[in-house]
Each structure stands twice: as structure tokens, then as C-alpha cells.
Amino acid sequence: MTEKHDISEDEIRIIGGSKHKPSGRKHWWIWALLAAAIVAVAVLVIELQKDDIQTSTDDTLTTEGGEQTTEVMENATPQWLDNIDNSLPSGIILSDTIIDSLHLRVLTPINTTPELYIGKLSESDTDILLATMAADIRRDNGKIVGAYVYGGEPLSWGLSKRGYCAIFDGRMTIGTADNSPLFEQATEQGGYFFRQYAAVQGGNAVENNPENAAPRRALCVIASRYCIVASDERVTMNDFSKALTKLHASEAIYLVGGMAHGWWRDDEGHIKHFIEGNDRPINKKYLNYIVFRKN
Amino acid sequence: MKEYLIINTNSELVRIASDDVLCIIASGNYSTITAVNGETRLVTLQLGQVERLIANQVTAGNTNFIRIGKSLIINRQYVSYINIQKQQLSLTDGKTPSHTLTASREALKQLKEVITG
Numbered sequence: 001m002t003e004k005h006d007i008s009e010d011e012i013r014i015i016g017g018s019k020h021k022p023s024g025r026k027h028w029w030i031w032a033l034l035a036a037a038i039v040a041v042a043v044l045v046i047e048l049q050k051d052d053i054q055t056s057t058d059d060t061l062t063t064e065g066g067e068q069t070t071e072v073m074e075n076a077t078p079q080w081l082d083n084i085d086n087s088l089p090s091g092i093i094l095s096d097t098i099i100d101s102l103h104l105r106v107l108t109p110i111n112t113t114p115e116l117y118i119g120k121l122s123e124s125d126t127d128i129l130l131a132t133m134a135a136d137i138r139r140d141n142g143k144i145v146g147a148y149v150y151g152g153e154p155l156s157w158g159l160s161k162r163g164y165c166a167i168f169d170g171r172m173t174i175g176t177a178d179n180s181p182l183f184e185q186a187t188e189q190g191g192y193f194f195r196q197y198a199a200v201q202g203g204n205a206v207e208n209n210p211e212n213a214a215p216r217r218a219l220c221v222i223a224s225r226y227c228i229v230a231s232d233e234r235v236t237m238n239d240f241s242k243a244l245t246k247l248h249a250s251e252a253i254y255l256v257g258g259m260a261h262g263w264w265r266d267d268e269g270h271i272k273h274f275i276e277g278n279d280r281p282i283n284k285k286y287l288n289y290i291v292f293r294k295n
Numbered sequence: 296m297k298e299y300l301i302i303n304t305n306s307e308l309v310r311i312a313s314d315d316v317l318c319i320i321a322s323g324n325y326s327t328i329t330a331v332n333g334e335t336r337l338v339t340l341q342l343g344q345v346e347r348l349i350a351n352q353v354t355a356g357n358t359n360f361i362r363i364g365k366s367l368i369i370n371r372q373y374v375s376y377i378n379i380q381k382q383q384l385s386l387t388d389g390k391t392p393s394h395t396l397t398a399s400r401e402a403l404k405q406l407k408e409v410i411t412g
Contacts, residue, residue: 006343009364010401012409016350016358087306088339093323098397267324267341 090294092129092264099243102235106247107228107264112292114172114226116192118150120281123263123271127294132217132228132255132262132274133281134165134290135194142284146195149186155286162206163198163253165219165290167191172226174219174251176201194288197237200252205241216240217260217274219290220252228255230274255290262289300352302328302338302345309338313353313360317373317386317394319345321366331373331388342366363398363406374410379403 007013090111097104109130121131135156136145147164148156165174166182168191173182176198186193198206199218213234220227229244229252237254244252255262261281262274281287300316302309309328317329321342328336328345338345346368349360359370369386375393376385379400387393398406 007362007365009399011364012402012405013362014358014409015346015360015362015368016353016355088325091324093325095322267321 090129091267092292094264094266097247099246100239102231102239102243103233104243104247105230105232106222107230108225109227109292111295113170113295114167114290114292116150116167116194117289117291118155118286120287121289121291126265126269128265128291129294130228130262130264130292131289133260134255134288135196136161136256137282137284137286137288142286144194144286144288147183147193148195148288149183149191149193150288151192152187152190154183154187159195161195161197163196164193165196165253166193174221174226174253176206176251176253194290197254198252199237199241199254200244200249203245203248203250205238205245208237208241210237212236214258215275216257217255217262218244218249218252219255220244220247220249222247222249230257232275261287298352298354298357300349302340302348304339307338309336313349313357313370314372316360316370317388318370318396319368320396329394331391333391333394342368361406361409363402367396367398369396371406371410374406377403377407377410379407 088110093108093110095106095108097106107130112129116134117131121128135148137143138145144156146156146158146160148154159178162176162178163174164177164180164182165172166180166186167173168182168186168189183193185191197208200206200220213236215231215233216235216237217228217230218240220229229247229249231240231243235243241252259275259278261278263271266272297312297314299310300313311328311330315330315332317331319342320327320329322337324341325337325339326342326345328338330336340348342365346362349368353360359372360368361371362368363384369384373386373388374384375387375389376383382397382400382403384396384398384403384406385393386396
């Protein structure tokens with residue numbers, strides 16, 4: 001059996017019956033014109049701002065996501081994580097939730113292998129189930145901000161942000177520290193390492209100075225599982241970090257947010273972008289992603 | 296006699312009285328069934344597949360299950376609150392705390408029409 005999306009978000013269907021015909025279609029042409037105008041403005045804004053994307057704190061453009069059905073679980077434990085079984089086939093479990101009126105999308109990779117990737121990433125690589133920009137890139141010289149190890153090769157040094165992610169020997173570790181021996185271990189073992197703003201440390205929100213609001217993304221540990229949590233709405237880093245703690249994140253670091261390029265594969269293998277319509281990455285030498293590949 | 300839904304996959308079988316199903320939510324490649332008592336169970340079927348199973352198993356005249364958009368199936372018996380503006384839909388059996396979901400405004404408008412007849 002295959003899933004057929006033969007119903008849109010705006011439709012309902014009595015199971016066993018036929019699609020419910022909505023009333024009030026008399027003014028359909030007004031809505032069509034309005035929708036066309038909104039799409040045109042959104043495309044224009046996206047095009048104007050796409051080349052300016054750089055860091056998680058500088059990007060502030062918000063696009064309205066589709067009206068997906070979402071589960072509202074005010075300050076509740078994410079129950080879907082309790083039900084995940086490692087014997088499930090490789091995939092991304094998508095869950096939506098609302099914490100303090102903030103809509104959050106939680107993507108939980110199952111049976112995948114994380115790694116970093118530098119360069120333009122092909123969306124046609126069907127082994128990649130989730131990819132999103134990881135370390136910030138400097139606007140002036142296009143280089144990676146903070147320590148970075150790629151396949152055992154250190155490409156950047158320095159502590160600019162206290163959050164870190166290390167991947168080697170089949171394991172991913174995220175945390176917050178000024179100095180981490182995992183940088184050296186990643187170098188010695190052909191692994192990966194990058195720095196980002198810390199979001200949650202030991203279950204507590206980490207305060208960050210940038211106070212602007214932007215769509216945010218974070219790599220989190222929730223119930224001992226790695227998840228990517230994203231907001232489509234503009235939110236300050238501090239409010240986002242607090243929401244992550246209410247989502248029971250024990251550790252979390254930011255990823256590049258704003259309009260940053262990133263996607264996951266839905267249940268039919270179709271690409272879904274974090275920011276709808278943003279299918280073109282910025283043209284930077286050190287454009288880099290964290291990716292989750294099928295096992 | 297109680298009517299049961301049976302969801303049978305290669306690796307699991309879920310048997311649940313249709314009246315005990317509060318809602319079913321798409322979770323990527325899988326679906327999460329939420330029972331009236333709040334218990335949840337993840338099944339390795341996409342929501343469309345679950346919908347077809349329900350359609351094949353419910354008795355004629357049972358119109359309790361309603362697919363709402365791409366990600367949700369609800370049991371209309373438990374709809375307790377709809378707010379189109381806030382895109383909120385609450386489900387409860389009146390004994391357990393309500394379960395609040397969101398859906399598109401247009402879908403909720405149609406659901407309201409269906410429920411109010």
C-alpha cells in the first residue's frame with residue numbers, strides 16, 4: 001500500500017464517505033487573486049534576501065509554513081519519542097508541537113548515520129534523509145566560524161561559541177564547553193566537529209546575547225535521542241532555548257537558522273524544505289551541513 | 296457488540312475498539328494512534344494506509360472517523376471544541392483531559408459544518 005496525498009490540508013473527508021464539499025466558494029476568484037499576490041510577494045522577498053543568509057542570528061525573514069495539522073502538547077513530555085522503536089526502518093519522524101504558543105517542528109531521525117558535509121549538497125541523493133546547515137559562515141570572508149573538523153581534517157580553529165557537536169566512531173555528542181577533547185578525538189579518528197551557540201545545557205536554557213528574533217533551528221537531545229527542532233516563527237534565542245527545555249531537551253545547540261537551506265524527506269521520499277520554497281543554498285565555499293543518512 | 300479496528304502489519308497487530316480511538320496523527324512514515332484514555336501507540340503505517348484500513352473495517356453507517364487534511368484522523372464523537380480563528384480543535388470523552396490539535400481554518404470550518412449538520 002502506498003500513501004496517496006489525495007487530500008489537501010484544507011479538506012476533510014468522512015472515512016467511508018466522500019470529500020466534504022466546502023460551502024462559500026462564491027468568491028473563489030478573490031481568494032485566487034489574493035493567493036497569487038501573496039505568493040508573488042513571498043517569492044520576491046525570498047529572492048531579495050536569499051544571498052544575505054549567513055548566520056543563525058542575522059537572518060530574520062519568516063515565511064509562513066503550510067497549515068499542517070499539528071499536535072498541541074502544552075508543556076508536555078514528547079510522547080512520540082517513547083514509542084519509537086529502533087527496529088523501525090530508516091526514516092524521519094516528524095512531530096509538531098506548541099510550547100508557550102510557539103509552533104515547533106521536531107524531526108527525529110531513526111536508524112540513520114549523522115555526518116557533516118561541506119559544499120553544495122545534492123537533494124537527489126536519496127540516502128540523505130535530513131540535511132540542514134550546521135556551522136555559521138562569516139559574512140566577510142566566507143570562512144567557518146569556530147573550530148571545525150571535517151573527516152579528521154581541522155579546517156577552522158578557535159572558540160567563538162561554546163556549544164559543540166562531535167561525530168566520530170559512529171557516535172554523535174553535543175554539549176557546551178570552552179574546551180573539548182572531542183575536537184582532538186574527532187581529528188584523530190577521522191570524525192567531525194563544529195561549534196555553535198549553546199541552547200540548553202544539563203536541561204537548563206543557556207542565555208545568549210543576540211536578542212533579535214528569527215526562525216530558529218537546534219540540534220537537541222530529547223529522551224536520549226537526537227532531534228532537530230525548528231521554529232518557522234521569529235523567536236529570540238533565549239525564548240527558543242526556554243521552549244527547548246520545556247520540550248525536555250537535556251542538551252541542545254543552535255544550527256544555522258533564519259532562511260538557511262535545509263530539508264528532510266517525507267514519507268513518500270519527497271523533499272520538504274525547512275523554509276518552503278528555499279531550495280537554493282547560498283554560494284559559499286564553506287557552506288556546510290549536518291546530514292543524516294539512511295543506515 | 297463492540298466494533299474493533301485491527302491494524303495488522305508484518306511485525307505487529309493493534310486491536311482497539313473503534314469507540315476508544317480519539318485520533319490518529321501522521322508521524323512521518325508512521326502514525327500515532329491516541330486512545331480516549333490518553334494512551335498512544337505508534338504503528339508503522341502511513342496515515343493513508345490507516346485510513347483505508349478503517350474504511351474497510353467500520354460498519355456501514357459508521358461515519359465517526361473523519362480525515363482532516365494530510366496529517367490527522369479524528370473520531371467525531373469526541374469533538375468538544377472548535378475555534379476556527381485559533382485553528383484549534385479539542386477532543387475529549389468528558390472524563391479525561393481534552394486533547395488539543397490544530398488544523399487549517401478551512402478544514403475546521405468544514406468540520407464545524409459537518410458536525411452541526
